[in-house]
Amino acid sequence: MATTYKAFTNNDVTNSRTLLHESIPITGSIVSGTYYQGGTETNIKSYSHGMFQSVYDYPHLSSSANHLYDLTMGYSNQSQFSSSANSQNSKKINVYNQMAQVLMGFEATGSTSSGVVNRVRLFDQDGDLTGGQKLTECVFVNFSRLLVKDEIQKGSFSLELGMTRDFRGHTFRKRVKLTDTGAKNSFHVNGAGGEYGILVATSSGPHGTILVNDTGTLGAGQKVGLIFYQAGVAVITSSLFLDFDNDQGLLSDGGATNSNSLSMSYGTGTDVNALFTGSTIGSVCDSFRNRIYNIQFNNTTELNSTIYFCRAHHNDFNYSTNPTYLSGSKLVVKDTSVDKPISYMTTVGLYSPDNELLAVAKLSEPLKKDPTTELTLRVRLDY
Numbered sequence: 001m002a003t004t005y006k007a008f009t010n011n012d013v014t015n016s017r018t019l020l021h022e023s024i025p026i027t028g029s030i031v032s033g034t035y036y037q038g039g040t041e042t043n044i045k046s047y048s049h050g051m052f053q054s055v056y057d058y059p060h061l062s063s064s065a066n067h068l069y070d071l072t073m074g075y076s077n078q079s080q081f082s083s084s085a086n087s088q089n090s091k092k093i094n095v096y097n098q099m100a101q102v103l104m105g106f107e108a109t110g111s112t113s114s115g116v117v118n119r120v121r122l123f124d125q126d127g128d129l130t131g132g133q134k135l136t137e138c139v140f141v142n143f144s145r146l147l148v149k150d151e152i153q154k155g156s157f158s159l160e161l162g163m164t165r166d167f168r169g170h171t172f173r174k175r176v177k178l179t180d181t182g183a184k185n186s187f188h189v190n191g192a193g194g195e196y197g198i199l200v201a202t203s204s205g206p207h208g209t210i211l212v213n214d215t216g217t218l219g220a221g222q223k224v225g226l227i228f229y230q231a232g233v234a235v236i237t238s239s240l241f242l243d244f245d246n247d248q249g250l251l252s253d254g255g256a257t258n259s260n261s262l263s264m265s266y267g268t269g270t271d272v273n274a275l276f277t278g279s280t281i282g283s284v285c286d287s288f289r290n291r292i293y294n295i296q297f298n299n300t301t302e303l304n305s306t307i308y309f310c311r312a313h314h315n316d317f318n319y320s321t322n323p324t325y326l327s328g329s330k331l332v333v334k335d336t337s338v339d340k341p342i343s344y345m346t347t348v349g350l351y352s353p354d355n356e357l358l359a360v361a362k363l364s365e366p367l368k369k370d371p372t373t374e375l376t377l378r379v380r381l382d383y
Contacts, residue, residue, distance in 0.1 A: 026295040079136040085277040105192030148232035153298035175205035194230035241272040
């Protein structure tokens with residue numbers, strides 16, 4: 001235990017902030033197609049409430065499984081689907097409202113005798129919240145904190161989807177890639193869920209362009225959703241799967257021959273509108289998940305540090321209170337009485353104002369200290 005202390009001044013302490021990034025690849029074969037047992041995907045966990053499904057990288061009952069993301073869908077009560085749906089209609093509306101409340105917040109719409117009336121703010125296609133196109137029918141991909149860490153790095157997100165009827169091996173002939181192009185310099189902070197960027201779609205498969213306005217740029221490209229960086233949530237509009245000419249969607253040819261809008265549900269002729277209204281949330285999630293070709297993003301870990309510069313001047317710490325420093329009332333490191341005092345520094349202790357030990361730093365090797373030397377030891381605490 002130390003008996004001599006030296007106080008820090010303001011010039012001895014500084015703080016730093018470091019952002020660490022890790023690449024996260026999620027292939028389509030992992031989230032759909034790898035783990036089948038008895039006709040069941042064992043890495044997909046479904047719930048009795050039927051409001052979302054959880055996706056794992058391994059059979060979810062295994063102790064080795066890691067939670068990748070939760071998948072769900074919903075639509076606003078202002079959507080045309082809310083009056084025509086016949087399967088889980090209230091749950092789909094509730095899912096949308098919950099996601100919109102958490103990520104976008106509320107807007108004041110007027111006042112009554114009891115106060116201001118708030119309405120859920122809808123997801124906005126271009127993020128300016130001043131009007132324009134709203135995203136009222138959406139699929140939500142909620143990435144786990146295990147993958148996202150503190151946030152998704154801006155400008156690193158991409159989600160590639162297959163846009164043909166052929167699902168075998170996830171080798172889709174036509175694909176679209178959703179990216180947050182330009183988000184490093186252009187993102188929005190007007191939502192309740194933190195910073196978010198615009199997802200822009202561009203054709204990425206080997207068989208050419210399948211989107212209207214297929215430029216892939218933030219200013220002129222096809223805006224298909226939002227990515228919330230701190231929340232780790234991707235919001236994707238269902239109109240991505242609809243034909244432009246017939247259904248006011250984003251596809252130029254429906255992605256398939258003799259089809260106006262893409263059959264989102266593989267193996268059937270059900271387009272996305274019929275799937276959203278007539279099928280369960282789980283069925284929509286299955287159909288969307290089976291179209292995932294690849295997901296890629298960088299996560300972010302924020303590392304905050306406090307750095308202490310421990311300065312030992314020429315007349316500091318030249319003696320030790322260690323009992324082995326003395327032998328027969330003589331300093332063991334001195335041969336004669338006129339020799340300079342010497343100590344060897346091995347440990348730095350950081351103490352509270354009440355002299356309570358809070359942290360210990362060990363040196364890689366002892367450092368010799370005498371009245372002719374001065375040392376500055378840099379101690380960093382990360383949190």
